[in-house]
Amino acid sequence: MSSASTAPASTAAAPASALADVTASDASLRRYLHGLPGVDAVGLEARAATLATRSIKTTAKAYALDLAISMIDLTTLEGADTPGKVRSLCAKGANPDPSDRTTPQVAAICVYSDMAATAKQALAAGGGERIKVASVATAFPSGRAALSVKLADTREAVAAGADEIDMVIDRGAFLAGDYGKVFEEIQAVKDACRRPGGGEPAHLKVIFENGELSTYDNIRRASWLAMLAGADFIKTSTGKVAVNATLPGTLLMLEAVRDFRAATGTQIGVKPAGGIRTAKDAVRYLVVVNETAGPDWLHPDWFRFGASSLLNDLLMQRQKLHTGRYSGPDYVTVD
Amino acid sequence: MSDEPKRKTAKAAKPAKSGTSATSGKTATSQSPKSPATARTSGRTPVGAARGRVDVLKTYKLFIGGKFPRSESGRVYEVTDSEGNWLANAPLSSRKDARDAVAAARKAFGGWSGATAYNRGQILYRVAEMLEGRREQFTAEVAAGEGLSKAAASAQVDAAIDRWVWYAGWSDKIAQVAGGANPVAGPFFNLSTPEPTGVVAVLAPQDSSFLGLASVLAPVVVTGNTALVVPSERAPLPALSLSEVLATSDVPGGVVNVLSGRTREVGSALAAHQDVNALDLAGTSGDPELAKELETAAAENLKRVLRPDEDGTDWSADPGTSRLLAFLETKTVWHPIGV
Amino acid sequence: MTDQIFEYAPAPESRAIVDIAPSYGLFIDGEFREAADGKVFKTVSPATEEVLSEVAQAGAGDVDDAVRAARTAFAPWSALPGAERAKYIFRIARVLQERARELAVLETLDNGKPIRETRDADLPLVAAHFFYYAGWADKLEHAGMGPAPRPLGVAGQIIPWNFPLLMLAWKIAPALATGNTVVLKPAETTPLSALFFADVCRQAGLPKGVVNIVTGDGATGAELVAHPGIDKVAFTGSTAVGKQIARTVAGTHKKLTLELGGKGANIVFDDAPVDQAVEGIVNGIYFNQGQVCCAGSRLLVQESVQEELLESLKRRLRTLRVGDPMDKNTDVGAINSAEQLARIRELADSGEAEGAERWSAPCELPGNGYWFAPTLFTGVSQAHRIAREEIFGPVLSVLTFRTPDEAVAKANNTPYGLSAGIWTEKGSRILSMANKLRAGVVWANTFNKFDPTSPFGGYKESGFGREGGRHGLEAYLDVR
DSSP states (O other): OOSTTTHHHHSSSOHHHHHHHHTSSHHHHHHHHHTSOOOOHHHHHHHHHHHTTOOOOHHHHHHHHHHHHHTEEEEOOOTTOOHHHHHHHHHHHHSSOTTOTTSOOOSEEEEEGGGHHHHHHHHHHTTOTTSEEEEEESSTTTTOSOHHHHHHHHHHHHHTTOSEEEEEOOHHHHHTTOHHHHHHHHHHHHHHTSOTTOSOOOEEEEEOOHHHHOSHHHHHHHHHHHHHHTOSEEEOOOSOSSSOOOHHHHHHHHHHHHHHHHHHSOOOEEEOBSSOOSHHHHHHHHHHHHHHTOGGGOSTTTBOEEESTHHHHHHHHHHHHHHSSOOOGGGSOOO | OTTGGGGGGOOOSOOOOOGGGGTOTTTGGGOOOOOHHHHHHHHTOHHHHHTTOOOOOOOOOOBBTTBOOOOTTOOEEEEEOTTSOEEEEEEOOOHHHHHHHHHHHHHHHHHHHHSOHHHHHHHHHHHHHHHHHTHHHHHHHHHHHHTOOHHHHHHHHHHHHHHHHHHHHHTTTHHHHHOEEOOOSSSEEEEEEEEEOSEEEEEOOSSOTTHHHHHHHHHHHHTTOEEEEEOOSSOOHHHHHHHHHHHTTTOOTTSEEEOOSOHHHHHHHHHHOTTOOEEEOGGGTTOHHHHHHHHHHHGGGTOEEEOOOTTOOOTTSOOTTHHHHTTEEEEEEEEEOOO | OTTOOOOOOOOBOOSTTOOOOSEEOEEETTEEEOOTTOOEEEEEOTTTOOEEEEEEOOOHHHHHHHHHHHHHHHHHHHHSOHHHHHHHHHHHHHHHHHTHHHHHHHHHHHHOOOHHHIIIIIHHHHHHHHHHHHHHTTOGGGTTSOSSOEEOSEEEEEOOSSSHHHHHHHHHHHHHHTTOEEEEEOOTTOOHHHHHHHHHHHHHTOOTTSEEEOOOOHHHHHHHHHOTTOSEEEEESOHHHHHHHHHHHTTSSOEEEEEOOOOOEEEEOTTSOHHHHHHHHHHHHHGGGGOOTTOOOEEEEEGGGHHHHHHHHHHHHTTOOBSOTTBTTOSBOOOSOHHHHHHHHHHHHHHHHTTOEEEEOOOOOOSSSOOOOOEEEESOOTTSHHHHSOOOSSEEEEEEESSHHHHHHHHHOSSOOSEEEEEOSOHHHHHHHHHHOOOSEEEESOOSOOOTTSOBOOSGGGEESOBSTGGGGGGGEEOO
């Protein structure tokens, strides 16, 4: 317990400088990350399972469905992506349910960097000006490329108008214990998120690929590593491996952002991605957000769902809630 | 000690029968005084006297905390053989002796229960080894105290020594028999282990002063409990002599404490003592009223109580594990299984 | 939508699934009948004070009838091949699973505990317990209790109100598996689930007289314990009553097992997995409103991390949802009775009077019913009553320690010895602590876990004998 939770008490006066010491060297970074409280896997999973039994009804459910829609990073990350596919997705994001104009818009459209410009234009043209464009970068999804390539990838995306960059960490370096390398890479990408001409820098989401990190202890360390390096969001996964977002993994990351804010005053967002397909799943995540990090995170600025098929299930549930009848796939659009 | 076997050969002048002292603790200290010389030579070592040498007699003492004190009360009571011949004066333990013994047993509990089972097993085996060398002394004491022939007494002593050996071997096996893993329906490692109950008061059998004693004492201490033994009231000498063996067998002080005296008096003090965890009522066999009284007193701090067998106990029979299990607690430890 | 708050709307479980009759009799020899003298008492819902039903108060004659019925049933029941007895008990387990929702609702109504717990903890464990012991019925000669262990006869069983049906399962399942017959007295404030269990026995086709249920208060229990026709007394409840029972059966042949009170220490080291430790502390003392004999009612936290841990704990307590037990989102329900509430209040007040600092998360308590907000005390010393006496309510006493030895000394410094918790990431320390703690159940990096295969029971004044697992058979067998 020498870490997260102790930080506010022991370094309340100057948390930032204390944590600056942490990142001063590879050795200090390593000591810090390995000094974080351990995670008991069974206890963590039991807590997530308990929260998953929360029963969200009527008004709370209506609120949760709309909130979940507004938190979606509507995603297409396929080799077969075309400008047409991306434009169609943007239209869907801007107007998720043509039959109900009160439906909120999604938070962002998430694409590969070469589609960022297309997405930006389509949103601007289709009533989605407030929807962000998120671009994956840094040799997504494997992250196996030279740093120079990753940075070029990032700069291209930012130049194309991406509001948000979803980078992947070098899991190989992380698992090899080379935390300094991962740290510096995140810093470098963060730097590349700045816009040459000024303006709001792109927000940086840092993807851990929890399924490859394998243990909860690693997820907690990766969370702190990324937050220390300047991530605006921490994100579970690429959606491209066997194990993607899980409720316990997300709960753990929510604990990390909660403790990081307590230690530094800086609030960081969380994005589970991959495998969240049903409205029921989404509501469970929101319950976990509510009871772990707290209501401050119940906003698209601080919590996102990386998803594609989730949106239609949320829409069908929304229709059910409004009409009292169960909906079907023919009553939502396929984009 | 060397002349003990010869004792049976003669019975000279009997001392005055202790009469009421066998049933009344309070009067025991005011027995009619006898000439020490007469009493001792007549009762215990006539042969030695016959050959012209006055034997050196043993003063029997309590065994508390590894030491051999007299009763703090200064009381003794007469121990006679089955025909009423004076054998010795045994300490007549008081409530304060009981209290001191409980303190000693409690103090010894941490170390003894924390010793390895292998270590305890070796120490109990060492007791058997030491007894083996003193078989004749114990045979004589058992024969005198229980009125047995030498052969019968010898068989009792042999069986008692064998019982110590038998229980010595249980030290590192009972946990495997009585404990084990429990297959709970969840991601948890779950293990049950027997642990000693603590400080156990043992009212040893009245009718079997040495085999019965071994049969109730060894199972208590082999598992790591510490014991307060109230030996057979009528025949306490083997138990008091056993103390000497225990003291020279690496049994740590306080692990076994021997309180000779009135079963009712000492038993009542122990049954009511709040720092005693369990009570073996073997010595109340045949006295259901006393058994009930002590069990009732024991309820005050919920001592584990082992009642006497309703129809008496055959101390020569295979004892099984029930006396071991009677003074064990089962501790179950859970831990999550996760990476 | 940002100005909205994620308030969970009420999510009440339907009580339509359970049909509570206006009155219930005693279940003796397979029949429901009134008490001989016609006496009855009311059972209320502690969450609302609504009267749920009227229940017969068994007198001496009724207890005698029940014992006679059990005695008559004993010979054929114990003579039944184990495999056949097993099938009856398996049937009971299955019927309990089928009726789990109904019984969960009933239990929540009568006890006041949250439906989430009766649904997710009590009822699954109840069925599992019968299923587990059913399998033992034809394997007793392999249980390490001698080559031919015999049942004792008629078991008199008295259970508490904190887990009514689960405690019934802990008592009845091993008794039946070993070939005994039973007379069971449920707690005065929670008689209904035992009476519904009588109907489960009927559906399972259990021979009449094998299970008898006599409802009543402490006087009924005393009659049962003192009845010369029983061979076994099994009691779960307070240490004071346990001692009285031990005195009553002294000098008889009745075998006795007692599962009594506790003052469990939950020990948190500075290297604990802190978020799970917080959950464990919460689960340890606020599960079932703290009305748990093995509750972790003393938190022993290493001094170096006290501040941070308490901060995390308080933050977590603010998220506890206290209220209507029938709401599926309720974490903490009602205290079982006005009497128990008064006791909790009295002890909590003593904590303040003795100088400890009291803290409760802000929460609105319902107007009717018996409620006590989850509370913790800091600045508690070993000498305070709230550190020594079992409160049996949602009240946590926080103490500190500096070294492992001090933690052990403080944890063991109680006449009780039922449970303990250890939170540390260091494996060797867990094992060392587990060895030294004088408690029957030690939870390391977890708390309040139960399983039919896992023996449960106390050291010292927490009672003797074990329930659950192979060990639990011993209480109902003549092993000599």
